[in-house]
Amino acid sequence: MKNSIATRLIAVLSLCSALILGVGMWLDYRLSREEILERLKNESQETIRAAIIDMENWLDGVEGSTLFLARILEQRDYTHAGLEQMLKDIVENNADIYGSTIALNPVITDSPGGFAPYYFHRDGILTYADLASEEYAYQEQAWYLDAVNAGKPVWVEPYFDRGGGETLMTTFAVPVFRVSAQGERFLYAVVTADVPLDELRAYLRRLRLGDSGFATLLSRTGIILSSRNPDYIMRHYSDARSDTVDLPTWRDMLQSALAGQAVTRQLECPDIIGRCVIRMDTLQSTGWPVGMIYSEHEITAPLRRYQIRTAVIGLVTLLLMALAVYLVTRRLTRPLTVLVGASDNIARGKLDTALPTVRGEDEIAQLVMSFDAMRRDLKTYISDLETATASRSRLEGELAAAREIQMSLLPGGGEVLEQHEGYSLWARVRPAKSVGGDLYTYQQSGERLFIAVGDVSDKGVPAALFMAKATSLIQQLLAAGESPVTALAKLNNALEAGNDNCMFVTLFLGVVDLANLELEFASAGHTPPSLLRDARVGVLPQDDGPALGLAPGLEFPRNKVQLAFGDRLAIYTDGIDEAFNEAAQMFGPERFNRGFGDGAALPLEQAGAALFDAVDEHAGDTPQSDDITLLLLELPVQGDSRSTSRGVFPAGEGLAGRVITWLQTALEEQALAPDVSVETVLVAEEISTNIEKYGELPAGSEVLLDLSISASTLAMEFSDRGVAFDPLRDGKRSELGADIESAEIGGLGVHLITQLTDEQSYRHEGGGNILRVVKLLDTDSA
Numbered sequence: 001m002k003n004s005i006a007t008r009l010i011a012v013l014s015l016c017s018a019l020i021l022g023v024g025m026w027l028d029y030r031l032s033r034e035e036i037l038e039r040l041k042n043e044s045q046e047t048i049r050a051a052i053i054d055m056e057n058w059l060d061g062v063e064g065s066t067l068f069l070a071r072i073l074e075q076r077d078y079t080h081a082g083l084e085q086m087l088k089d090i091v092e093n094n095a096d097i098y099g100s101t102i103a104l105n106p107v108i109t110d111s112p113g114g115f116a117p118y119y120f121h122r123d124g125i126l127t128y129a130d131l132a133s134e135e136y137a138y139q140e141q142a143w144y145l146d147a148v149n150a151g152k153p154v155w156v157e158p159y160f161d162r163g164g165g166e167t168l169m170t171t172f173a174v175p176v177f178r179v180s181a182q183g184e185r186f187l188y189a190v191v192t193a194d195v196p197l198d199e200l201r202a203y204l205r206r207l208r209l210g211d212s213g214f215a216t217l218l219s220r221t222g223i224i225l226s227s228r229n230p231d232y233i234m235r236h237y238s239d240a241r242s243d244t245v246d247l248p249t250w251r252d253m254l255q256s257a258l259a260g261q262a263v264t265r266q267l268e269c270p271d272i273i274g275r276c277v278i279r280m281d282t283l284q285s286t287g288w289p290v291g292m293i294y295s296e297h298e299i300t301a302p303l304r305r306y307q308i309r310t311a312v313i314g315l316v317t318l319l320l321m322a323l324a325v326y327l328v329t330r331r332l333t334r335p336l337t338v339l340v341g342a343s344d345n346i347a348r349g350k351l352d353t354a355l356p357t358v359r360g361e362d363e364i365a366q367l368v369m370s371f372d373a374m375r376r377d378l379k380t381y382i383s384d385l386e387t388a389t390a391s392r393s394r395l396e397g398e399l400a401a402a403r404e405i406q407m408s409l410l411p412g413g414g415e416v417l418e419q420h421e422g423y424s425l426w427a428r429v430r431p432a433k434s435v436g437g438d439l440y441t442y443q444q445s446g447e448r449l450f451i452a453v454g455d456v457s458d459k460g461v462p463a464a465l466f467m468a469k470a471t472s473l474i475q476q477l478l479a480a481g482e483s484p485v486t487a488l489a490k491l492n493n494a495l496e497a498g499n500d501n502c503m504f505v506t507l508f509l510g511v512v513d514l515a516n517l518e519l520e521f522a523s524a525g526h527t528p529p530s531l532l533r534d535a536r537v538g539v540l541p542q543d544d545g546p547a548l549g550l551a552p553g554l555e556f557p558r559n560k561v562q563l564a565f566g567d568r569l570a571i572y573t574d575g576i577d578e579a580f581n582e583a584a585q586m587f588g589p590e591r592f593n594r595g596f597g598d599g600a601a602l603p604l605e606q607a608g609a610a611l612f613d614a615v616d617e618h619a620g621d622t623p624q625s626d627d628i629t630l631l632l633l634e635l636p637v638q639g640d641s642r643s644t645s646r647g648v649f650p651a652g653e654g655l656a657g658r659v660i661t662w663l664q665t666a667l668e669e670q671a672l673a674p675d676v677s678v679e680t681v682l683v684a685e686e687i688s689t690n691i692e693k694y695g696e697l698p699a700g701s702e703v704l705l706d707l708s709i710s711a712s713t714l715a716m717e718f719s720d721r722g723v724a725f726d727p728l729r730d731g732k733r734s735e736l737g738a739d740i741e742s743a744e745i746g747g748l749g750v751h752l753i754t755q756l757t758d759e760q761s762y763r764h765e766g767g768g769n770i771l772r773v774v775k776l777l778d779t780d781s782a
Contacts, residue, residue, distance in 0.1 A: 010329055014322045021314045025307070032306070036299065045262070048281050048292050051215070055203050059195070059285040061096050063172055066193040067153065070174040073102070073189055084117045091119040092126050099165045099194040101131055103138050105187045114139060120165045120194065129164055136163040147173035147190045155286040157219050158197055158234065168197040168234065170286065197233075201226040204290070213294030220287050222254055257282045257289035269293060409471045411441060412763040417605050418442070419708065419715045419774060421644060422514040423449060426604040427631040428612065436627035437463025437505075438573050439471050443478045447515045450478040453631050454507035455526070455573040457547075463627075466503045470495060470548075474509070484509045484522035488545065488556040492524070495549035504547040508571050517563040517635060522556045524548045527577065530593050531561075532568040537597040539589065565638035568604075570596050570611075575626035579615050587618045603776060605759045608632050636710065643670060647705040651697035651720075659688040659705060670709050676777065679756045680714060683773060686749045687718050695722030695769075710777075717772040724769060726762045727753075 069090060078086065083102050091100050099120025106114035116131035116138045131138040138144055143156045153174040160168050171192050178188045204215040204226045217226035224232045237254075238247055246267045256263040262281045269276035280291040338356035345353040355368050407414040407429075415428040427440045437456030442449065452474050456463040473494050477487040488509055495505065508529065510521030525547035529540045545556035563569070572592070579587040595614040599607035608630055615628065647662040649655055663684050667677045684705070691703060697720060704719040725731075731750045754760060759774035 010322070010326050013325045013329075014318070017321050017325075018318055021318055025310055025314055028307075028310070045279060045281075048215075048279060048290060051203055052281060052283055052290055055200070055283060056285055058096055058203075059172075059283075061094075062193045062195060063153070063285065065090060065094055065097060066100070066172050066174050066191055069100075069102075070153075070176050070191045073176045073191065074178060080115055080117075083115075087117055088119050088126070088128075091121070096195075097193045098167075098169060098196045098199070099161075101138075101164075101192050102189055103131065103144055103192070104189045106139055108186075108188065113137075118164055122166075131164055133163070143171040143173045143192055144190050147175045147192075148187060151175060151177075157221060158223065158225055160234075161194070165194055165196070169194045170197065170200075171195075197225055212298055213292070216291045216293065217283075218254065218289045218291070220258060225288065253278065253280050253291075254289055256280070257291075258287065266296070269295075408764070409468055410439060411765070412761065415761070416763060417759060417761040417772065417774070419713060419772075420444070421708065421710070422447075422636065423512070424604050424634040424636075425449075425451075425632070426608045427453075427629070428608060429627065429629040430612070430624070431459075431464075431627045432575070432624045433460045435461060435464035437467045438575065438627035438629035439467050439474075440629055440631050441471060441474055441478070442631075443475070445478075445481060447513060448481070449512040449514055449633075450510070451512070451571070451631065451633060452478070452507060452509045453526070453571040453573065453629055454505050455575070455627065455629070457504045459627060462501065462503065466495075466505070466549075470505050470507075474507075483558075484511060484520060485556050485558045488522050488524055488548065489554065492548040492554050492556075493552050496552045499549050502550065504549040506547050506574075510571075512563065512633070517565070517567075519561045519563050519569075521559050521561075523559070524556060527572060527574055527589075529572075530570045530589075530596055531563075532570070532596055532600055533564060533566070535597065535600055537593040539593070563635060565635055567635045568596075568600070568607075569633040571631045571633075573627065573629040575624070575628035576611075576615055576630065578626060579619050579622075579628070580625065581618050581620050581622055587615055591618065603759060603774075604632050604634050605761075637712070643710070644706065644708045647707070649703045649705070651692075651695075651699075651701045651703060653692075655692040655703060656685055656688040659703070660685055663705070663707070666707055672709075672714075673778075676714065676775070680716070680775065683753055683756050683775075684716060686752055687716075687771060687773075690727065690749060691718065691720050691722060694725075695720055697722045712777055714775045714777055715772065717770060719768055719770050721768045724764045726764075727771065728760055728762050 069086075072086075087100055087102055091097055099118060101116050101118040103116035104114055106112070109115045111132065113132040113134060118129045118131045120127055120129070130136075131141075142159060146154050146156050153172065156171040156173055158168060158170045171194050174191045175187060176189045176191060177185050179185050200217060204217055214228040215226065216224065216228075218237060219225055222237050224235055224237055227233060237250055249265055249267050253263050253265055257280045260282055262279070264277065264279045266275050266277050269278075275297070276293055276295050278291055278293050280289050282288070283290055342353050342355050355372055359365070410416075410427075410429060411418075412427070414430075416426065418425040425442060427442075429436070429438050429440060431438065436459055439454045439456070440452065442451045444450070454467075454470060454474070456467045456470065470491070473491050474487075477491060482490065488507065491507070505524065506526040507524045508521060508526040509524075510519055512519050521542070523542050523544050525544060528542045528544075531538055531540050540559075540561055542559045543557035546554055548554075570592075577587055577589045577592055581587075591614070592611070595611050596607075599610045602610060611630060612628070645666055647659065647666070649658045649662070660681060663681060664677075667680060672680075688703070688705075691697070697703070701721045704717075706715075706717040706719075708715040708717075727750060753773060756775070757773040758776045759772075761772045763770050
């Protein structure tokens with residue numbers, strides 16, 4: 001048993017499962033721990049900043065009231081009684097101020113001790129004290145001397161105000177200066193506002209992370225103003241448990257905080273299990289450091305409990321997996337034991353030996369079938385070969401159907417010609433394989449014409465599937481009227497989702513305002529278009545963006561170009577300029593632009609076909625290596641007005657007669673040359689007659705004829721709901737020049753249409769047939 005496949009499989013799979021589970025649990029712990037610590041760091045930062053902002057707002061209010069009082073004293077004189085009353089009103093009506101005094105310069109007072117009335121809140125009662133007493137001597141107090149010596153407003157280091165407020169407090173002191181009649185600046189008074197440390201500590205009690213976390217407040221000199229331990233208040237941090245405090249680290253943190261830098265450190269702390277984290281920032285008004293202290297061990301305790309539960313679950317899961325591996329392995333390897341005995345018989349020439357019965361298509365089943373294949377004779381082999389040949393034919397048929405489906409996603413089924421009053425458009429796509437990844441589409445909404453040309457990476461079936469997805473999304477975005485920039489961003493995000501094969505699309509997406517001829521477009525890594533204007537060809541400059549589908553959240557620059565009447569725009573994929581010949585030379589954009597300019601006088605469809613011919617001539621016998629797509633857009637010559645009209649005719653007997661009657665009336669109104677009218681009527685009669693006889697039109701349906709006439713062209717577009725049929729490709733044509741005896745009956749109608757018109761196109765769109773013919777007019781024909 002120890003050498004059997006089953007035993008080895010069980011052992012190897014169990015060990016691999018244990019290793020995978022162990023590594024997964026370890027990675028989960030490490031990532032979860034880092035995530036919790038990072039979240040904790042951000043939470044402590046936000047907590048400290050929120051408390052600091054509240055304290056800043058409070059202290060700013062205290063500063064504002066004191067500075068306002070100082071400005072009043074700089075400008076006006078008051079009696080002592082007036083000063084006392086004003087001071088009393090301020091303290092009584094401002095709950096943020098614990099106490100306040102106006103301490104006049106003793107030099108300018110009549111009393112040797114000076115004048116310094118002091119009002120403060122004690123147990124909710126407004127209380128008065130005289131700081132000008134000999135025992136208090138306000139001229140010698142730090143709050144007075146610091147403000148005078150600094151010559152500007154200052155926050156005084158915390159102190160116990162004995163003889164005044166009788167509490168631990170800090171004071172905001174503002175020196176008031178005046179200018180004498182001789183122009184000399186002298187000290188008039190010092191105005192103060194007191195804040196008790198108890199209120200500062202009340203703010204800091206909100207800063208707490210975990211059961212053992214707490215906040216601390218230090219003065220600029222390192223005096224502890226707020227701490228979890230009341231015994232440390234008003235003592236230097238170096239005196240608080242100095243035997244366990246890392247003094248160099250605290251000194252470094254204090255200096256960084258005083259310099260305005262937020263700082264975080266990890267160190268050993270008394271009364272906290274494990275290492276603690278200290279986050280320190282600065283209270284801007286007073287310059288005092290504010291610290292947040294919490295236990296990392298305590299915060300990560302839920303994570304450790306989670307890991308223990310995960311380990312238990314993982315162990316149980318591993319045991320269940322080992323049992324499942326044993327049962328499945330024994331079942332899978334049982335046919336191998338039987339096959340070993342059968343193979344010995346086959347080796348001795350007993351080809352009729354029964355093989356084990358297997359189900360499914362796994363490796364064991366394939367091995368049994370391989371043994372069975374050795375017993376087949378030549379006839380079976382030939383049968384298999386015939387089956388393979390039939391399968392290949394079926395695959396080719398499926399690819400042909402796939403090509404037809406793909407082309408049906410594009411307007412015109414892969415080649416289209418549109419002629420309207422405001423523009424003419426022609427496009428063609430030619431895949432390198434049966435199916436490809438190039439695409440084009442367009443859509444008109446009011447005075448806005450949307451156009452798109454794209455190229456999917458790779459070729460063949462994968463590119464075709466990606467192209468179908470992209471085409472569907474583009475058409476939805478065009479229907480929604482999105483701007484090119486917005487449409488590309490949304491399209492990129494949609495294509496990127498689930499794009500495991502990392503395929504991408506280069507795309508030109510533009511919208512032409514037919515009213516003012518402005519082209520707005522965006523490019524996702526696509527070849528820039530070429531513009532033909534006044535017989536000169538140039539490449540449109542563009543700000544390019546990345547290809548679509550590779551990364552989410554991409555942005556694409558907007559481009560704008562002012563077009564003009566008579567302009568012709570060419571948008572193409574890199575299958576044209578990167579077409580190689582036998583000498584490995586590319587067709588290139590320069591050769592394309594020359595061919596584009598040479599076809600300036602040709603109709604749009606012929607100009608496009610000429611460019612395809614130029615690419616084929618350059619490539620010679622070199623196979624086409626990439627899909628090729630070209631879209632030409634032409635704006636009418638200024639003054640080339642177009643007349644349009646539509647005829648609607650019910651299906652049924654006499655359809656051709658109704659069409660001819662309406663058309664003759666419409667042509668007479670345009671005053672065309674007689675030969676043009678006659679030839680147009682002949683073409684319309686041929687087309688409408690074939691629709692009536694062979695279209696199998698549904699009862700109650702209608703046939704539409706859109707007539708469009710300009711100075712240079714006459715276009716007719718027939719639309720019907722009959723059976724799908726392309727007369728230009730599938731219609732029977734008689735051989736011209738054959739004698740009467742051998743000539744086929746019928747088939748001359750297609751020749752008539754192609755001879756009397758200059759451009760013809762067919763497409764099956766929206767469940768109906770659309771046949772369009774265009775006749776070029778001489779300038780004096782209309």
